[in-house]
Amino acid sequence: MTDDDIRHLEPLLEIASDWFWEMDADFRFTYFSPGAFTNLPIDADSMLGRKRMELFSEDDLKQPHVIQHLDCLKSHAPFKNFTYHAHLPSGIIRVFSISGRPIFDEQNVFQGYRGGASDITETYQARRNMEEAQKRLQVQTDLLASILNGLNQAVLAFDRNLELLVCNEPLAVLFNLPPSLTRPGTPLEDIITHNIQQGWLAEMKGDLDRRVQDRVNVYRSGRDAVETLTNPNGTTLQLHRRSLENGVLIMTYTDITEQKRQAQLMLEAKETAEFANYTKTQFLANMSHELRTPLNAIIGFSEIIRDELYGPLGKAEYKDFAQDIHNSGTHLLSIISDILDLSRLEAGQKELSETEVDINATAVSCLHYVERRAQKNSLALENKIPPGLPPLMADEVVLRQILINLLSNAVKFTEEGHVQITATQREDGGLRLTVSDTGIGMNNDDIEIALAPFAQIESHLTRKYEGTGLGLPLVRNLVKLHEAGLTIDSERGKGTDIHVDFPANRTLPVRSDSKKVPSAP
Numbered sequence: 001m002t003d004d005d006i007r008h009l010e011p012l013l014e015i016a017s018d019w020f021w022e023m024d025a026d027f028r029f030t031y032f033s034p035g036a037f038t039n040l041p042i043d044a045d046s047m048l049g050r051k052r053m054e055l056f057s058e059d060d061l062k063q064p065h066v067i068q069h070l071d072c073l074k075s076h077a078p079f080k081n082f083t084y085h086a087h088l089p090s091g092i093i094r095v096f097s098i099s100g101r102p103i104f105d106e107q108n109v110f111q112g113y114r115g116g117a118s119d120i121t122e123t124y125q126a127r128r129n130m131e132e133a134q135k136r137l138q139v140q141t142d143l144l145a146s147i148l149n150g151l152n153q154a155v156l157a158f159d160r161n162l163e164l165l166v167c168n169e170p171l172a173v174l175f176n177l178p179p180s181l182t183r184p185g186t187p188l189e190d191i192i193t194h195n196i197q198q199g200w201l202a203e204m205k206g207d208l209d210r211r212v213q214d215r216v217n218v219y220r221s222g223r224d225a226v227e228t229l230t231n232p233n234g235t236t237l238q239l240h241r242r243s244l245e246n247g248v249l250i251m252t253y254t255d256i257t258e259q260k261r262q263a264q265l266m267l268e269a270k271e272t273a274e275f276a277n278y279t280k281t282q283f284l285a286n287m288s289h290e291l292r293t294p295l296n297a298i299i300g301f302s303e304i305i306r307d308e309l310y311g312p313l314g315k316a317e318y319k320d321f322a323q324d325i326h327n328s329g330t331h332l333l334s335i336i337s338d339i340l341d342l343s344r345l346e347a348g349q350k351e352l353s354e355t356e357v358d359i360n361a362t363a364v365s366c367l368h369y370v371e372r373r374a375q376k377n378s379l380a381l382e383n384k385i386p387p388g389l390p391p392l393m394a395d396e397v398v399l400r401q402i403l404i405n406l407l408s409n410a411v412k413f414t415e416e417g418h419v420q421i422t423a424t425q426r427e428d429g430g431l432r433l434t435v436s437d438t439g440i441g442m443n444n445d446d447i448e449i450a451l452a453p454f455a456q457i458e459s460h461l462t463r464k465y466e467g468t469g470l471g472l473p474l475v476r477n478l479v480k481l482h483e484a485g486l487t488i489d490s491e492r493g494k495g496t497d498i499h500v501d502f503p504a505n506r507t508l509p510v511r512s513d514s515k516k517v518p519s520a521p
Helices: 003-015 064-074 121-149 169-174 188-197 208-220 257-306 316-346 359-369 371-376 396-412 444-450 460-464 471-481
Strands: 019-024 029-032 079-087 093-104 110-119 154-158 164-167 225-230 236-243 249-255 355-357 380-383 392-394 418-425 431-437 485-491 495-502
Touching: 019 093, 064 079, 093 121, 121 169, 154 169, 169 249, 188 208, 257 316, 355 396, 359 371, 359 380, 359 396, 359 418, 359 431, 371 380, 371 396, 392 396, 396 418, 396 431, 396 471, 396 495, 444 485, 471 485
Parallel strands: 380 418
Antiparallel strands: 019 029, 019 110, 079 093, 093 110, 154 164, 154 249, 225 236, 236 249, 355 392, 418 431, 431 495, 485 495
């Protein structure tokens, strides 16, 4: 290029973003066009005389693409779009892209290079940022695919045009989808057609095209829904369908075949157990009725003989025998009555006759009932119910039955100490009745046994006294009739506290004319 050529081009080169350069045969820069380094704090004249390789760092000189470029220069070959990091004198590193052709004179002697260059730092960085973003996106995509494929649920999603976005492996296996139907962009119609041909949606009416279109219209409605789908082979799926604000439709399928089978088995077992329980209850009720009639006769006749209503028996032993018959018959009748009561409760045949009940008066009468046995055991009976408690709306006969059962158990299993009954009004307005004793006590396993019908806790006391194990189960059922709760606090060797908690809606306002009730002895 002659000096005249350069003068003609310089006005254009000054406004160009690229620039031209020349090197001599020793690869020293001899010329930079006026536009070179315009936006950089670099004096183009300072670059003149510097060799090409001086613009590379020591690390750059070890890079394969730089070595290849320098070999290209040495062989006087042309090069195009060679990209490198230029280490400029000011310490700035810029990314340049250069192209060049070798120059030869008329005798074909190598004179140097002439070429063009561009500062692509911003473009290069933007491309690197985009590549990094793509790598991160690919990592996230792979992670999402791993998560989706690891789910127990089958998942697929469609865009607003109902074309497939993603389909995980469990779904492809579940519906036996070929690879051609799992590719992004697959129309929803194609997948529905395949599924119908596999036996799904058999309950839909019409020919194949009509069924496919009807199903597509369901999905196109955009309504969230939960469906149950069944295949003739017995597989049952639960479909959760959700539409997002951006128009994406997400569907998840869960195989609930085993779950439904277990639920059916549980239902059948429940029905069987309920029928067996009903049969047992009916049998116990019928047997109780059948036994009570002759027992009443035995008890009545034994009382006549014991009391010698028709004259002396002759020998005192006969009177003792009559007393034994009477006691045994009375005990057996009590057991049968408990069985009958429990049967009625389990059958739902027990109804309450509710009235206003004075807790203190009821407690006193119940304590009198167990007084003789307590005196026999040298136990102290204590009524710790404070005055002024509100009356209860309850069935007084049932309430007496609850307290007598609890007090009888307390006396029965206490060899020394005391048995007491207390009552307090809770903060929520409800009423708590508590029967406490200093007896043998129970641990948690014992309590569970004691609450089971006909079960007994093995100890020297349970063998010492007779019993059927119906007391606490009967009490618990009677308590439930009053919407009340039963809790037991007990410790082996220290005693037992049994609490009956009545709800607040069963407490009535205290009347100003309520009479003071005498305490138990």
